[in-house]
Structure formats: structure tokens, C-alpha cells
Amino acid sequence: MPDKSKSIVDYTHEESHSRRGFLRKAAFAAIAGGTLAACSDSEAQKAIASAGLAGKPPAPSPVPAINAAEAMDKMHEAGIKAFPAKTAGKGGQLLPPRLENGVKVFELTAKKIQWETAPGQMVEAWAYNDQVPGPQLRVREGDRVKVILHNKLEQSTAIHFHGLELPNHVDGVPFITQPPVKPGETYTYEFTIPEGNHGSHMYHSHHNSATQVGLGLLGAFIVVPRNPSAIERADVDYTLVLNDGAHGYTFNGKSFPATEPIVAKLGQKLRIRFMNEGMMIHPMHLHGMHMTIITKDGWPVPAPWRCDTLNVAPGERWDVIVNCKNPGTWAFHCHILPHAESEHGMFGMVTAVIVT
């Protein structure tokens, strides 16, 4: 067991770093206190914006050598202090279906929006229901489901239900299983979730998809089993969609410091559902605690296995359990370091698991 005799804010070096210690503690308190609100220090916010802490690493600006270390630290500190930074819009919100004769009906409207990935960082997004990722659809094994797609884009589109083993005519591939859904048109997918096909799946465009998925036409489609196994039951259930397209390196549509911390109480079981909707592989590393892999693409693994770094490739989903036995604020990031940190501080694919 980790040594818990020391407080998480007790570190050897603190006495000689009172100012920084104060800032760090303030930042930590803001986070650990559960408010998760944006830092009130508007200077920090401005530093972030001007440092360009967003989805893509800014080019380092020339600094006189003598002050370079201090200047760099200041930018790094501003990023951390701003976390979790407030931005407009939240992706992946649970969309409650409406019930029609026992059918769960979801309406999705695809349209072009402006999306804020980090404070002040506005990008063009193609989104379902004004969210990146699109709203989370959550149903149960055996459910009858209707997904109504309204296309308000200037391009045709279509939805593929990635991981669901559906009848071919609702597979969502234009010219193979359906016509493309033209601009202005509405298209309906109706199907029954197959027994045994539960788990963490996705929905996304399958037309001009490198562009359309890259711009945000994607979301989580989660099928809850009728009888969840003991290992699958968790106190906190978190879906983490990775992306690396036109919006830079993002977790659930946001870049550090605007990413969302994942909060659990000491002793709780945390389930993280990794989904990669990008074009690159991201080895996800959790500090301080290991992850136990329980499903791959929704399918239970024959025997759960443990790691602290999990390689998640485009199209893959991995569900893991973290037994939150180690209190603190734990960095959680892609370990391809240029996806997570630049000379200006952490950015992109970084968040924290906070065990309170």
C-alpha cells in the first residue's frame, strides 16, 4: 500500500517556495474542494490565452536566457492554475430519449457551430446537437431504438453505429447500405439492440468521414447490459473520447486546461470508457494508480489485466476500472509527450483524476 502517513500537501521543499507553494495550494484547494470552477484570477486566464494554451502547441517565443526558466515556469503555472478552465459548451451530455410505443427515440441535428476548445480558442465544428462530442446515447440491451438525423450541414452525411451488430440496412454507409442524407434532409434509423452486444460503442459520420468526424460528428453510444457483472459495476462511470483532428488534441472536445477533471472519492470504483475518434494512437497514462482492463470494444476480456499506460487506437474502445485507493490529484494524459506539453506548459490531452 502507498505510504499515506504524509499529507498530500506536505513536501520537503515547501519552505523555500512560499509564493509558489501558496499558488499551488490555492489551485489544489479550488479543485479538491469540488467546485471545479474556473480560477478567479483573471491574470492567469489572460496568461493562458496569450500563451496560446489550446489544442495545438504554440511556437516558443524567444526569451532572454537569464529569465527563460522563470518565464517558462510562469506559463506552466498559469496553465495548471487555470485548470479546470471555463469554456462555452460541454460535449457528450446524456440525451434522454423520448418514448414512443416502447421505442426510445433520439433526435440528432448535425450542423456547423463555433466551439471553444480552450479559453478563447474558437474553432469551427460540425456537431450533433451543438455538442462536441455529440450527446451520449445510452440504451439497454434488447431496446428498440430510433435515431432521427436532421442534416443542417452543407454536405451530405450519414450515421454509422460503430460496434453495434445491426441489420445491414441501418449500418450507415452511403451507397452501400443507404443513400447519403442530403443537406436539409431527415433520415431515420430504427433497430433493436442485439442481445450480448452491450458495452461502449460509438456513433459517427461515415460519409466524407476523415473530414466530418475530424470536425466533430461523433459521440458515445453506450449499451447497458441487462445483468451487469460485478466487475462492471462502478461508483463513477466516465466516458473519455479522444480526438486529434481539426480541433487539436482533445479529451471530450476540450484541451487542457479546459478539460474536465474526473473526480472520485477515496475507496470508490471508477470506470473509464476510452474511445478514440481520432487519427492517431494515444497511449493513455494514469499517475498514482493502475487501471484494470475489463472490456475491449464492449466485449469482456477473457481475464482482466492491469497497466498504467493503455494504448488506444482509432476506432477502439477500452473500459477500465480504477480502484481509487490513492488520494490526490493525479495527472492523466497521453504519453506521446508532444500531445500533452509544450515549452509553454501542459496543453491538449491532459486532465486529472482527483481522489478526494
Added chain:
Amino acid sequence: MPDKSKSIVDYTHEESHSRRGFLRKAAFAAIAGGTLAACSDSEAQKAIASAGLAGKPPAPSPVPAINAAEAMDKMHEAGIKAFPAKTAGKGGQLLPPRLENGVKVFELTAKKIQWETAPGQMVEAWAYNDQVPGPQLRVREGDRVKVILHNKLEQSTAIHFHGLELPNHVDGVPFITQPPVKPGETYTYEFTIPEGNHGSHMYHSHHNSATQVGLGLLGAFIVVPRNPSAIERADVDYTLVLNDGAHGYTFNGKSFPATEPIVAKLGQKLRIRFMNEGMMIHPMHLHGMHMTIITKDGWPVPAPWRCDTLNVAPGERWDVIVNCKNPGTWAFHCHILPHAESEHGMFGMVTAVIVT
């Protein structure tokens, strides 16, 4: 179980899309009917060629916004409609050995050829026996094998038998285990296939290999076990070699729409042998049905596991079983989307599993 009550061609939206519906059905019928011949519509073929649907995504050309969606759909449709498009040459053909005193003898001639990866897309290839991939060599555990290499290239070369645990002197690494085979020379490898070393292996150049393998000096080397286990027995046995070198993104040396569909009957067991001979990792995604992983690099996995997206890295081989329980035409592609689709439609690493 998937809902099979609806026909695979019955989709909600069809009535308002009669022309497109017709084309789609025609395309589907051509495929599902088992002819797998190139589409007779020469206009579609021309559209493909002019759209540059080949191993690499063409740069999108500027189109007036008002017609852009329609123009894009037309290109996408032409690609699908042409599938499977006819091209000259077929890679990976089974090479029957000649028997000499109980030894299975294969002759391979390495030489420079022109290779058609997609309709009209000619590339320079360095090939064994005029094929990319080279011919499939298939032997049995315990067999005595002789591979005679004729080098008609302008460069030296050598063959490494990737995955086979052979005596060092036939390992195929110039200056470590043998001299390079000079232009014009012939070189002979002779060995016994070790017991237990069955499965999906490869042979390829191990001299100036980034260039030589990238240009096509590669092939499948399959060792059939003496006593195949129940799980390994399949109705359809398909070898799928991935590549991403000088020829663009290819499956068995061809780019969509010239890739080969994989056809199985409803209820059949399909075995796919993935082999990556490229320089990038490709997460392979199958629609509509999952894959059960049975071997890694020829070695049985301790417990088979399931997925719909399988990450295949350079040098790796993965054998999977697909229980073909879901009828239809299922897209099957690399899920790094820019390897599979451009603004001009699907290309590169795309094919279909067709369950009839």
C-alpha cells in the same frame, strides 16, 4: 441477435431516392450475385480514374458551394459503384511447390514491374513472380522446404522468413547470416519447418528493406499445423496483407475500389490472417460483426478475445475468426480515416466482407 426481419435493401428513405436506390441496388446485386466483376458503367470507371481514387488521397478541387454536396456524393457513389474494380494483376496467389525427393521447392524471381493498384493507377513495383504481394507459400509443419531466389533487380537483395524459427544461416540478413544476393545471382534457402512453428508468417527482403519491402518484395508464408485445433478450422481462409509504402494504402497490393471483397455464406466461419508489411499501424475495423482473435504471430493466444477494431502494427500477424451470422455487405477498413476516405470518396484501405 441482430434483427433479421427486414430485408437488407429495405430502408426507410428509399422512396424519395429512387435513382440512387436503383444504383445502390444494382451495385449491391453485382457484388452479392457473386460475379464480383467490374461495374459495366464506363462513366463510373472514368469518374474514378479522373477523381484519382487510388492509393493516395487527391487534393480536393474547388467546387461552387451550391453544387458541392451533389458533386461530392457523385464521386463517392462512383467509387462504391465501381467496387470491386478490375485491375491488371493479382497478388498473393498460391504457388504450388514442385516436389524433389520429398522437398517442397519454390522458385521466386525478384524483378521490377509495373503494377496497377487501382484503375489506371500504375506504379513501379519490385515484385516476386510479378505479383504484389508475392505468391503465397503454404507448407506444413515439419516439411522440408527449398526457396530458390533469382535476383533480376539492379540491387542486391535477400529473403528473411519472418516468424519462422530457422537455423541462423537461412535467416536472410546480409553480412550477418549470408552474403547479399547480387543482381543476376541465384540463392537457395533450404530448411525444415520446426514443429510447433505453424501459423501466419511472412517472407520479405531484409536488404535495403525500407525501400525494397515498401516497393513490394514481400509475401505470406503460411505453415499449416499437422493437427489444426477446432478453433482454427474455417470455411473461408483469407490472407490480408496491409501496406502503406510507395504504392499508397493497400490491401493485398490494391487500393479501393480495386480491393477484393471477402465473400462468405451466412453461417460460415471466416478466418482472416492480418499481416502488416507497412510502416504504420493500422487499426482494422469490421462493421456488423465482431472478430475473435485466435493467434498472434502464429502463436495461439491463451484465451481467444473479441473486438471489432484490431490494431495491427508493422511486422505483426493476427489471425481472427468471424462467425458470419449477419447477412449484408459490411465495410471493412482501416479506422485511421485518412487511410480510407478523402473528400473524393473511399480509397486505399477499404474493402467489404460480404455475407450472402
Added chain:
Amino acid sequence: MPDKSKSIVDYTHEESHSRRGFLRKAAFAAIAGGTLAACSDSEAQKAIASAGLAGKPPAPSPVPAINAAEAMDKMHEAGIKAFPAKTAGKGGQLLPPRLENGVKVFELTAKKIQWETAPGQMVEAWAYNDQVPGPQLRVREGDRVKVILHNKLEQSTAIHFHGLELPNHVDGVPFITQPPVKPGETYTYEFTIPEGNHGSHMYHSHHNSATQVGLGLLGAFIVVPRNPSAIERADVDYTLVLNDGAHGYTFNGKSFPATEPIVAKLGQKLRIRFMNEGMMIHPMHLHGMHMTIITKDGWPVPAPWRCDTLNVAPGERWDVIVNCKNPGTWAFHCHILPHAESEHGMFGMVTAVIVT
């Protein structure tokens, strides 16, 4: 079983290649004899240096076609013949701790140095104790450990113990768990290795890490279990740190032909601890023998599995066992071929497992 009836130097073609055969045999003898000294042929050394056989592939120079094959072979031969080439500095040397009241104390000094990755190839490195990778720290489950970091860099830094489940305050993330360690400062980490947290871990900078780790601030942190399981016991225990940053493609800080051969006796059990400290995924391929995977990130896998090509992502550690049953010099390299070979010969991520 592999055919062992033939000598490893007995190959069909030898008689017609006496000069090359001689060189090859000489090179092999130098290696297999266990001296592992640099080749005495200074011409070969010069050829390497002028060919730029280092961490990055040189651009091929134009050669008249008629002599091109011979010239290419000569460069390839020079690279092989020079292996293992002598360079200044050896990374990852075991650092014996000093004992203070039962605490194992390690001192690490981070500073800028010049590092030779291949003969004549000098690069700037940021190193712990003048080594790339930094010295290997090796402790036991349950040990009390103190790591004293002296920062002699011009930038702040910090150490993260990657894979260790430590109390939050020693996690090494500036502004989250500690202040940055400024230039000229000393910082102390003290902790107890948690029970069960044994295996192959790492330590590296977690401040401006894309730059600092890329330049060499990294090392292996190995925790020996109290009671090693039978499968973990090995005759040879080799740590292999992969990197692909500012120093080019390296194994333990060196590029072929300056990489270190891994030597074992016939019948021995070889354990290789793969650690990826780079920014790319490297599928590691061993010729002639398979690897049995026993741990992932230090955690025993539920059931060992076999392969010859193992995909190692940034931040991951994989421990494998090789049962050295096949005598010879076996190429061992990343199978992303441009990481291992150029027109000028093998370079970068290449070494050999030599079974004597």
C-alpha cells in the same frame, strides 16, 4: 525444433563470396567471442562515419547506376562489420545506493552534456549523472528510498516515478504536487515502494517533458519483488529503453552500429524489459526465437502469451522471456523499417540477440 544439424556459418552460397564470407565470419567471431569490442578495421569505422550511420537516416547520395548495387552493399557491410561500434559513454548503468538508516539513497544530477550516439555522432543531451538513459535505479518491494535531484540545467525540472503508486506529494508534477526544481536547486523525494508494485518502471522529467525527456532526462526504475515467481527468474536480465527524440532512433541511448548486443548462452533464459521513452510506437521484432510476454507495466499478465513482434507504445513497459534455444546472431529491431534501415545500411533501432 529448429534444425541444428548445420553450423551457423555453413551457407550454400559461401564458396563464391570468399571475401565477403571472410569479413562476415570475422565480424561474427569478434562478436560471438564475447569481446564485443569495436572492430579494429579503421576503414570500416571511417566508412560508417562518412556514411552518417547514426540516429537519423542520411539522404542517399547519387551514385552511377552501374556501381550502385556494389556501393550500397559496401556501406551495408561496413555498418554490420563495425557492430558493436565503440562510442564514448554508456547509459543505464546500475547505480548502487548508499544506505542511510535503512534508507536507500540515490543522487541524480541533471545537466547538459555531449553524448555520442554512434561513432562520431555527437548530440546535446540533458542527462542524469552524465548518462543517457540515466543510471538504472534498482530497489526492492517495501524499500524506503530517497532520490536527491540536483538541477544543474538552465531550466526548472522535476522527476516523475512512472509506474510507481506513490503518495501524491512525490509524484513529480510541478504546480500540482510540488514546485518546480529551479536551476541550481536540490530537491528530495522520499517514499516507500508499495507492496505489489514491483516490476519495470521508469523515472523521467515531468516538466517541459516533451523537450526534457526527448533530450535524455529518463531512466529505468526497477523494483525487484520479494518473492519472484518462477517465470520471472532469468539468467540474463536486460533493460532496453527505446527513444526517438532529438537523438534519433536509439536503444539505450545509442544507434546502430553502436547499440549493445544482448548475449546469452544456449539454453539460458533471457528477460528483456522493454521501456518506451519516445514519441512513437515501435513494434519490436526478434528473429529466430519468439518472446513470451510475462508482465505489462510491471503487472503480471493473466496468462503469458507469445509473439515475435511486440508493439511498444510511449510510456509502456513490457517484460518478455526468450528461451535461447536457437544459436546464432539474431537481428533484433523495430519493424517500422525506416527506423532501422536506410539506403546506407542499418542504423538506429537495430541490435542483435547473440546466442552462443
